Amino acid sequence: MSGLEVRSGGPHSVETESLIAEAVRLSAVAHLVDGWAARAAALRVEAETVAGPDPADRAWSAAIDLDTAHAGFGSACRAASVLSTSLGLSATRYVMAEGLVAGLAEAGRRVAAGLLGVAVSATVLPAASAAAIALGPIAAGSILAHIADPDGYDEAVQAVLAEHGLPVLSDPAFVGLVRAAADQADEFLAGLFRAQGVFAIGSVLDAPENAGVVLAAAGVVGLMTGSRSLRETAVTDPVPAPGPLSGAGGAPSPVQGIADLADRIPPSATGGPQVRIERYDSADGPRWIVYSAGTADFSTTPATEPYDMTANVHAVAGASVVEELVGLPSEAAASERTLRASMAEAGVRSGDPVIVVGHSAGGMVAANAAADPDLAVAAAVSFGGPVAQVATGDTPLLSVTHREDLVPATAGSGVAAGGRIEVGRSLGTLDPGPGDAVPAHAMERYRETARLIDRDDDPRLAEFRELLTEFTEGGAPAAVTYWRSERVRE
Numbered sequence: 215m216s217g218l219e220v221r222s223g224g225p226h227s228v229e230t231e232s233l234i235a236e237a238v239r240l241s242a243v244a245h246l247v248d249g250w251a252a253r254a255a256a257l258r259v260e261a262e263t264v265a266g267p268d269p270a271d272r273a274w275s276a277a278i279d280l281d282t283a284h285a286g287f288g289s290a291c292r293a294a295s296v297l298s299t300s301l302g303l304s305a306t307r308y309v310m311a312e313g314l315v316a317g318l319a320e321a322g323r324r325v326a327a328g329l330l331g332v333a334v335s336a337t338v339l340p341a342a343s344a345a346a347i348a349l350g351p352i353a354a355g356s357i358l359a360h361i362a363d364p365d366g367y368d369e370a371v372q373a374v375l376a377e378h379g380l381p382v383l384s385d386p387a388f389v390g391l392v393r394a395a396a397d398q399a400d401e402f403l404a405g406l407f408r409a410q411g412v413f414a415i416g417s418v419l420d421a422p423e424n425a426g427v428v429l430a431a432a433g434v435v436g437l438m439t440g441s442r443s444l445r446e447t448a449v450t451d452p453v454p455a456p457g458p459l460s461g462a463g464g465a466p467s468p469v470q471g472i473a474d475l476a477d478r479i480p481p482s483a484t485g486g487p488q489v490r491i492e493r494y495d496s497a498d499g500p501r502w503i504v505y506s507a508g509t510a511d512f513s514t515t516p517a518t519e520p521y522d523m524t525a526n527v528h529a530v531a532g533a534s535v536v537e538e539l540v541g542l543p544s545e546a547a548a549s550e551r552t553l554r555a556s557m558a559e560a561g562v563r564s565g566d567p568v569i570v571v572g573h574s575a576g577g578m579v580a581a582n583a584a585a586d587p588d589l590a591v592a593a594a595v596s597f598g599g600p601v602a603q604v605a606t607g608d609t610p611l612l613s614v615t616h617r618e619d620l621v622p623a624t625a626g627s628g629v630a631a632g633g634r635i636e637v638g639r640s641l642g643t644l645d646p647g648p649g650d651a652v653p654a655h656a657m658e659r660y661r662e663t664a665r666l667i668d669r670d671d672d673p674r675l676a677e678f679r680e681l682l683t684e685f686t687e688g689g690a691p692a693a694v695t696y697w698r699s700e701r702v703r704e
Contacts, residue, residue: 240298251287492691508574520548556697600625618654
């Protein structure tokens with residue numbers, strides 16, 4: 215047993231749709247068979263009319279057979295009609311029950327998020343700050359509190375962690391709270407600012423739109439305080455950078471599985487390369503595997519690193535399908551601009567097949583690339599990235615998460631994507647330290663999970679590994695380059 219939980223990311227209503235489709239087909243069958251029954255009855259009457267007085271007349275035999283057929287067709291028609299009605303009612307009841315449960319859960323999440331915002335604004339519950347710090351790129355209370363009063367915010371966080379300890383951040387129940395709150399940033403803000411009108415907006419917004427709401431709110435705070443937090447900037451053209459293993463020697467080796475992909479992601483380190491690009495030569499032209507690092511700077515005020523919290527929020531907001539309709543911020547995240555500019559510098563041309571791999575924020579960048587119809591992304595892989603909110607459609611996306619990792623939960627409940635394969639794993643009780651507040655998010659842990667994926671015989675994972683082998687044709691990369699960009703200081 216690998217301890218992995220594998221789920222497909224398609225719509226959860228497929229079974230209901232199948233029930234409804236079968237109900238329609240059975241209704242059509244019932245109508246058709248009813249016509250046969252009526253025809254048999256009419257022919258029986260004709261046979262009885264032409265039959266002679268002799269019981270041995272063949273017309274009487276035909277009439278008897280037609281009467282039997284009429285009864286059989288009638289029985290089949292009634293059975294098909296009853297089954298069609300039953301299937302339709304079952305599907306309707308299932309949808310109603312599912313909607314009721316979802317509605318109750320949604321109401322509970324929105325009330326909880328609103329109360330959490332009220333608690334933060336009134337400083338009634340110090341634990342609210344612990345929740346806020348964990349909401350990552352969508353934490354309205356955390357981000358806005360840091361913008362408005364960074365000293366007070368830091369003191370509150372330290373007090374909560376001293377009281378409850380770091381393990382609270384790795385508690386699966388707390389991770390579930392993060393996932394729920396990620397979809398409810400608008401309710402959080404409503405409670406924070408005691409604005410009932412925001413609650414009315416919240417029912418149609420999920421994580422991406424909520425990220426846009428956070429950006430809009432941060433803009434208001436910025437106007438009042440002069441803060442530069444969450445304001446995107448230009449980035450420099452990417453330049454070649456030494457790889458993390460420069461000088462180790464040896465030719466690049468073939469990619470033989472998911473673990474190899476995990477091993478090649480650049481470390482999320484300040485000043486290091488953010489992107490690794492491998493070129494694979496084939497008869498049809500070059501193919502590429504692009505690796506994206508994760509967040510290197512967790513400050514909400516942009517400095518030099520394009521992979522920072524500002525980019526994270528903009529990357530989530532970029533997944534919104536209504537951002538233009540409601541006027542939410544839509545500037546491309548600096549991390550995504552860095553990745554695409556690096557691809558261009560490395561020689562990736564329009565239409566070249568690409569596989570994009572990333573950890574944490576890099577996983578979100580990979581998913582957003584997979585969702586872009588202008589890129590020929592053959593597949594994407596995310597380790598611990600908040601990708602559930604990205605509508606990647608049928609493009610294969612392998613999303614690997616840990617139950618105790620709160621970062622993927624910041625994407626909220628997510629959207630359906632037919633090509634997404636979700637691999638989950640529980641790491642059990644963890645022992646976080648001052649320098650490792652969320653150990654389940656560490657790349658080292660995800661490398662362990664990647665090795666388990668390579669040994670798992672689930673057909674969906676086997677198919678994804680086969681896709682990878684076919685993409686590289688089993689060969690080593692012809693060239694490997696590393697790239698780095700920096701933000702332009704305003």
